[in-house]
Structure formats: structure tokens, C-alpha cells
Amino acid sequence: MIAAGFALAGPAVLVSSSSLSSAAQAGQGAVAAPREPTRVPVFSATIVARYPHDRTAFTEGLLWHDGALYESTGQERQSDVRRVSLKDGKILAKARIDPAQFGEGLALWKDQLVSLTWHDGIAHRWDVRTLKPKGQNRYTGEGWGLTSDGVSLLQSDGSSDIIVRDPLTLAERKRVAVTIDGRPLRDINELEYVHGALLANVWHTGFLVRIDPGSGKVTAVIDLRPLVAEVAATDREAVLNGIAWDAKADRLFVTGKYWPTLFEIKIAAKPQ
Incomplete structure (x- = not known):
């Protein structure tokens, strides 16, 4: 649930670019080396509810549709697309991805789910009701979030x-460069379209960023490091990843790879 005040009004809060990159994997800096601090609004989040989450799921994509969560998971020989009960975290239905492929991001298009693969350049299509395969599309480059x-x-x-793609063919339409105060922001991972903006995980950090999809500018940072601290994962790859928005009820859910908890959160109405 994003408060109406999340329109980024009010004074900017000083944020060092290194506060994103310091949490990132060594050699995988989230932002270009800064010459000066970055000024963007920084929002905190309140935990509304906690739900069980499959701690063996290497979460790559997450979305909400018709009263249930849909999740795509990664790792070779373990990747799948699943429908999940919010209340107890149980898997209601599952479709396995080719064991040689590494599953990635997930999106809903009409009555189909589209799931990416990391290195194979194959997008799978699944019937959203039955999770039966409905075809494939090819694309170039790595697949991360969708x-x-x-x-x-x-x-x-x-x-x-x-990358903006045709929903039927996955042909590339255009690219939008994501920047924070004019500098490239790398390692954009899981994506969710919320209230006309993109929310994105930044890999190996405890932050979400809000992106203007037209300009690519980061218009806010959401600090979810308290959630990361609560989970206290020991696996360095058990990072914050997974954003789902229930548009009807205006609820926002987040989780992470191998996390035992899925959080419903509310973004603060005012910057920190």
C-alpha cells in the first residue's frame, strides 16, 4: 500500500550514492563511482503484515493476480513458475522450467504469464489459470526482471x-536509461509497475528505487534494510528481491531469495 503522499513532494533528503553501492556485491557496484552525494527523497516503510514464504524459493519474479501470488524462481534444475497462497505460503500450482535453464522475471499479459530465463534468451508463456505452457519467444541478452x-x-x-518490449513478440521497442542524479544506476533487478511508476530492486542492496518510466530518472529511494536485518539471512545471495502490488486493495508485498517471510508494507507518506 503506497500512501497518497508518495508523490515525492517536499524537500529532498541527502543520500550518498555509496549507500547503495556499499551494500552491493564487490565489483558489482550499484551506481557509477560518485563524485558527490546524490539528492533524492528517501522513504522508510512500515510493516503491515508478515506471511510465510518458501525459504527454498530463489525468488526472481513476483506478482499479484486474482487473489493469489504468482512467483518465478531461479537456479538450474530448480526453476519454476508457481501460484502461491498468501495466507500460508503454500504452493497451489507449479510449472517446472527446463532444468537446464535459470528462471528469472515474471509478468502478466492478459491471460498469460511471461517468464524470462537468465542466459538462454527464452521467454516462456503460461496459461495464468492452469500454468500450462502456451509457447515461447526469443530475445537477446540477459533476462532479469519483468x-x-x-x-x-x-x-x-x-x-x-x-528495455521496452512488444508483449506479443518480445521484440525490443526502445531502451530507457536509468539514472540517479544524472549517473547510471546499474543492477536493476525485479520490477513492478505501481501507480504509473516502476519500483525496482537494486541487486545486493536493501533498497527499492522508484523510476520514472518515461525519463528513467530515479525519483525516490525506499529503504528496506530493516527487513533485511530482520530476516538475517546468512547466504550472501539471499537478497531482497520480489515486489508484488495488489492494485484493487492497494497493497504492496516484498520478499527476497530464500527468505522465510513475505512482507506487506506501506511506504511512508513523507521522506525521512
């Missing part, structure tokens, strides 16, 4: 670009 704005599919690939 979401839909109702017109196109929006994809991340680990770079500082958002």
Missing part, C-alpha cells in the same frame, strides 16, 4: 537500461 505497464513489457537485464 513487468507490464498495460501497453508493453518492461525488462531489466542487470545494466542501467529498462
Whole structure:
């Protein structure tokens, strides 16, 4: 649930670019080396509820549809697309991805789910009701996060670009460069389209960023490091990843790879 005040009004809060990159994997800096601090609004989050989450799920994509969560998981020989009960975290239905492929981001397009693969350049299509396969599309480059704005599919690939794709063919329409105070923001991962903006995980950090999908500018940072601290994962790859928005009830859910908890959160109405 994003408060109405999350329109980024009010004074900017000083944020060092290194506060994003210091949490990132060594050698995988989230932002270009800064010459000066970055000024963007920083929002905190309140935990509304906690739900069980499969601690063996290497979460790559997450979305909400018709009263249930849909999740895609990664790792070779373990990747799948699943429908999950919010209340107890139980898997209600599951479709396995080719064991040689590494599952990645997930998006809904009409009556189908579209799931990416990391290195194979294959996007799988699944019937959203039955999870039966409905075909494949090819694309070039790495697959990371995926979401839909109702017109196109929006994809991340680990770079500082958002790739806008045709939802039927996955042909690339254009790219939008993501920047924070004019500097490229790399390692954009899971994506969710919320209230006309993109929310994105930044890999190996405890932050979400809000991105203007037209300009690519980061318009806010959401600090979820308290959630990371609560989970206290020991696996360095058990990072914050997974954003789902229930548009009807205006609820926002987040989780992470191998996390035992899925959180419903509310973004603060005012910056920190």
C-alpha cells in the first residue's frame, strides 16, 4: 500500500550514492563511482503484515493476480513458475522450467504469464489459470526482471537500461536509461509497475528505487534494510528481491531469495 503522499513532494533528503553501492556485491557496484552525494527523497516503510514464504524459493519474479501470488524462481534444475497462497505460503500450482535453464522475471499479459530465463534468451508463456505452457519467444541478452505497464513489457537485464518490449513478440521497442542524479544506476533487478511508476530492486542492496518510466530518472529511494536485518539471512545471495502490488486493495508485498517471510508494507507518506 503506497500512501497518497508518495508523490515525492517536499524537500529532498541527502543520500550518498555509496549507500547503495556499499551494500552491493564487490565489483558489482550499484551506481557509477560518485563524485558527490546524490539528492533524492528517501522513504522508510512500515510493516503491515508478515506471511510465510518458501525459504527454498530463489525468488526472481513476483506478482499479484486474482487473489493469489504468482512467483518465478531461479537456479538450474530448480526453476519454476508457481501460484502461491498468501495466507500460508503454500504452493497451489507449479510449472517446472527446463532444468537446464535459470528462471528469472515474471509478468502478466492478459491471460498469460511471461517468464524470462537468465542466459538462454527464452521467454516462456503460461496459461495464468492452469500454468500450462502456451509457447515461447526469443530475445537477446540477459533476462532479469519483468513487468507490464498495460501497453508493453518492461525488462531489466542487470545494466542501467529498462528495455521496452512488444508483449506479443518480445521484440525490443526502445531502451530507457536509468539514472540517479544524472549517473547510471546499474543492477536493476525485479520490477513492478505501481501507480504509473516502476519500483525496482537494486541487486545486493536493501533498497527499492522508484523510476520514472518515461525519463528513467530515479525519483525516490525506499529503504528496506530493516527487513533485511530482520530476516538475517546468512547466504550472501539471499537478497531482497520480489515486489508484488495488489492494485484493487492497494497493497504492496516484498520478499527476497530464500527468505522465510513475505512482507506487506506501506511506504511512508513523507521522506525521512
